[in-house]
Amino acid sequence: MIALPGLRAAREAAQLSVQLGITLLGLLAVTFFIGRVVPIDPVLAVVGDQAPRDVYEAVRIELGLDRPVWVQFGLYVQKILSGDFGTSLVTNRAVAEDIIRVFPATLELATLATFIGVLLGVPMGIAGAVWQDRWPDQLVRVLGLVGYSVPIFWLGIIGLLVFYGILGWVAGPGRLGVFFEDVVPTITGVILIDAAIAGEWEVFWNAVSHVVLPSAVLGYFSVAYIARMTRSFMLDQLAQEYVVTARAKGLSEARIIWVHALRNVAVPLITVVALSYARLLEGAVLTETVFAWPGLGRYLTTALLAADMNAVLGSTIVVGAVFVGLNMISDVLYRLMDPRAR
Amino acid sequence: MTDTDWRARLLSDTPASRRQARLGQAYRGWLQFQRNRLALLGLGIVLALVLLAALAPLVAPHDPYAQNLARRLLAPSATHWLGTDEFGRDVLSRLLYGARITLMIVVLVALIAAPIGLIVGTASGYLGGAVDAVLMRITDIFLAFPSLILALAFVAALGPGIENAIIAIALTSWPPYARIARAETLTIRNSDYIAVARIQGASTPRILFGHVMPLCTSSLIVRVTLDMAGIILTAAGLGFLGLGAQPPMAEWGAMVSSGRRYILDQWWVATIPGLAIFIVSLGFNLLGDGLRDVLDPRKS
Numbered sequence: 001m002i003a004l005p006g007l008r009a010a011r012e013a014a015q016l017s018v019q020l021g022i023t024l025l026g027l028l029a030v031t032f033f034i035g036r037v038v039p040i041d042p043v044l045a046v047v048g049d050q051a052p053r054d055v056y057e058a059v060r061i062e063l064g065l066d067r068p069v070w071v072q073f074g075l076y077v078q079k080i081l082s083g084d085f086g087t088s089l090v091t092n093r094a095v096a097e098d099i100i101r102v103f104p105a106t107l108e109l110a111t112l113a114t115f116i117g118v119l120l121g122v123p124m125g126i127a128g129a130v131w132q133d134r135w136p137d138q139l140v141r142v143l144g145l146v147g148y149s150v151p152i153f154w155l156g157i158i159g160l161l162v163f164y165g166i167l168g169w170v171a172g173p174g175r176l177g178v179f180f181e182d183v184v185p186t187i188t189g190v191i192l193i194d195a196a197i198a199g200e201w202e203v204f205w206n207a208v209s210h211v212v213l214p215s216a217v218l219g220y221f222s223v224a225y226i227a228r229m230t231r232s233f234m235l236d237q238l239a240q241e242y243v244v245t246a247r248a249k250g251l252s253e254a255r256i257i258w259v260h261a262l263r264n265v266a267v268p269l270i271t272v273v274a275l276s277y278a279r280l281l282e283g284a285v286l287t288e289t290v291f292a293w294p295g296l297g298r299y300l301t302t303a304l305l306a307a308d309m310n311a312v313l314g315s316t317i318v319v320g321a322v323f324v325g326l327n328m329i330s331d332v333l334y335r336l337m338d339p340r341a342r
Numbered sequence: 343m344t345d346t347d348w349r350a351r352l353l354s355d356t357p358a359s360r361r362q363a364r365l366g367q368a369y370r371g372w373l374q375f376q377r378n379r380l381a382l383l384g385l386g387i388v389l390a391l392v393l394l395a396a397l398a399p400l401v402a403p404h405d406p407y408a409q410n411l412a413r414r415l416l417a418p419s420a421t422h423w424l425g426t427d428e429f430g431r432d433v434l435s436r437l438l439y440g441a442r443i444t445l446m447i448v449v450l451v452a453l454i455a456a457p458i459g460l461i462v463g464t465a466s467g468y469l470g471g472a473v474d475a476v477l478m479r480i481t482d483i484f485l486a487f488p489s490l491i492l493a494l495a496f497v498a499a500l501g502p503g504i505e506n507a508i509i510a511i512a513l514t515s516w517p518p519y520a521r522i523a524r525a526e527t528l529t530i531r532n533s534d535y536i537a538v539a540r541i542q543g544a545s546t547p548r549i550l551f552g553h554v555m556p557l558c559t560s561s562l563i564v565r566v567t568l569d570m571a572g573i574i575l576t577a578a579g580l581g582f583l584g585l586g587a588q589p590p591m592a593e594w595g596a597m598v599s600s601g602r603r604y605i606l607d608q609w610w611v612a613t614i615p616g617l618a619i620f621i622v623s624l625g626f627n628l629l630g631d632g633l634r635d636v637l638d639p640r641k642s
Contacts, residue, residue, distance in 0.1 A: 022479065023482065023483060023486050026479065026480070026482075026483030026486070027483060027486060027487070029483070030483060030484070030487070030492070031495065034495050034496060034498075034499045035499065145624065145627060145628075146624070148571060148572075148623075148627055149571055149575075149620055149623040149624035149627050150620050150623075151575055151578050151579065151582075151595070151598070151616055151619045151620060151623075152575075152579075153578075153579065153582050153595075153598065153599075153616075154598055154612075154613070154616030154617075154619065154620065157598065157602055157605055157612055157613070157616065158613060158616070160605065161605050161606065161609055161613070165605065165606040278488065279488065281488060281491075282488035282489075282490045282491060285490060285491065285494070285579075285583075286490075286579050286582065286583070289582070289583060290602075300491075300494065301494075301583050303498075304494060304497070304498050304583070304585060305583075305584060305585075307498065307501075309498060309499070312494070312495055312498040313495065315491075316487075316491055316492070316494070316495045319487075319488060319491050320486060320487045320488075320491065320492075323486060323487065323488055324486050327486070
């Protein structure tokens with residue numbers, strides 16, 4: 001990788017961070033709007049409709065609702081930036097604390113699903129491009145079509161029915177069996193890693209049998225998306241002149257595909273993988289509900305059903321920020337790896 | 343007029359009237375569309391959905407809301423083709439009535455979101471400058487959220503219910519339409535016929551509504567059709583989480599959710615509505631792909 005001329009790199013970095021700042025501010029504007037403007041009376045949402053007049057007034061002033069909207073927004077941004085998401089009505093703890101506690105479970109699921117997506121999706125996409133319009137290609141197409149059409153929660157339920165209910169190959173809902181709860185100390189929050197560190201292999205394998213099905217269901221969507229994109233990138237590359245040259249030189253087809261073309265496919269693929277990772281966070285909301293997986297998605301839905309707005313908006317901000325961050329990272333990586341994008 | 347006569351008239355290279363030209367164009371599109379067998383299958387599924395939704399009261403064998411606890415969780419049989427649910431309601435009848443809800447959600451979301459996107463996009467592309475910068479920033483911010491999460495947050499503020507779910511989904515699905523409409527507008531804003539209209543003294547709204555928007559519609563229709571599957575899945579997801587249609591409404595996502603508890607013993611209660619969601623969104627996806635090939639040949 002050639003170092004960029006210092007000045008240009010600095011300018012680009014400045015541009016990117018301004019863009020990032022505006023997007024994140026916009027994100028907060030949307031959650032602010034949802035939290036303060038959409039409810040008919042935010043004070044009633046806090047005190048309930050039986051509260052006496054003076055309590056109502058006190059809360060109104062405490063929430064800053066007597067001030068101009070833009071001052072309220074400024075205060076809101078300040079609060080969020082200092083890591084104060086308010087207190088959850090359900091757990092009675094700081095929302096930020098709750099999110100830190102539940103996030104590793106979601107991360108574990110999404111990361112495993114992405115691994116599945118890359119390990120299966122990339123070879124399948126390549127096969128689809130190499131044997132265009134033959135059965136591997138049709139398979140990729142069908143997989144993609146089903147992936148875009150199937151409700152993820154339904155797929156999860158079918159998975160539970162078949163692999164847990166009928167075949168008994170995997171463990172049921174939840175993250176660990178009852179007997180394995182709280183056996184290993186929490187270090188990273190990711191049970192697979194924590195159990196491995198503690199050397200508790202029984203816990204480890206129990207956790208594996210719980211995580212296999214939800215991560216496979218989530219991973220399926222990743223496989224469908226990554227395979228489809230890999231196929232189209234690979235087709236583009238195989239039509240390039242350098243491939244013709246390589247063939248004319250007498251290189252083996254395997255070498256052309258796996259060494260020459262794949263290197264060029266890898267660059268746009270990074271963006272695709274980052275995007276699919278971000279989309280998995282979304283899929284996790286439904287998957288976690290089906291599998292009773294104690295992650296951010298389940299935290300969000302529990303909060304929703306209890307009308308716990310602080311927790312809902314806090315989770316929304318975190319998911320949105322991660323989404324924006326992943327997009328930004330993939331953009332930066334793309335620029336670094338593809339000289340034409342500089 | 344014989345068969346070949348009207349075909350020749352439709353395919354004529356020298357149409358005598360504007361109507362003949364338009365019909366001819368549509369006919370050529372149809373000829374191309376019907377060669378794609380999968381697209382025809384998609385069209386068939388969507389038409390079947392519309393038909394079954396319209397005729398639900400006539401074809402449904404039972405009352406979808408009539409409870410009969412003595413006949414709960416029955417397996418599929420001659421009287422209840424798809425079995426009964428936990429309140430003894432006929433699953434097939436609920437499925438047919440649920441088609442109405444699914445269709446209503448899709449149509450309403452499209453009717454709300456597409457015009458918003460069209461107006462924002464064409465105004466942004468045609469006016470340019472500060473208007474463009476501001477509108478596109480707002481669009482980008484909405485695109486920065488995963489749509490299901492944003493819809494969830496809106497529903498949380500508005501309160502659960504099918505109307506609010508529709509509003510929430512519409513509020514999260516317009517940004518791509520704005521992007522498409524803007525891109526189309528940029529390619530036509532400097533063309534001669536727009537300049538002529540402007541010289542003739544047409545006002546900006548007149549140019550936008552009369553001359554720019556009609557040209558954006560075909561790519562928008564394709565995109566909306568392709569998005570319908572996504573809308574159905576999001577709506578079903580909201581229903582599944584208990585935030586969309588409320589009981590006893592026969593919404594498919596909510597039906598999956600309530601049948602979930604019985605999945606290991608009475609599999610049909612949860613799996614069948616889910617299968618319906620799958621088939622219908624597959625239909626919209628196939629139809630959308632076919633329409634794209636006909637209406638938008640550049641992107642295929």
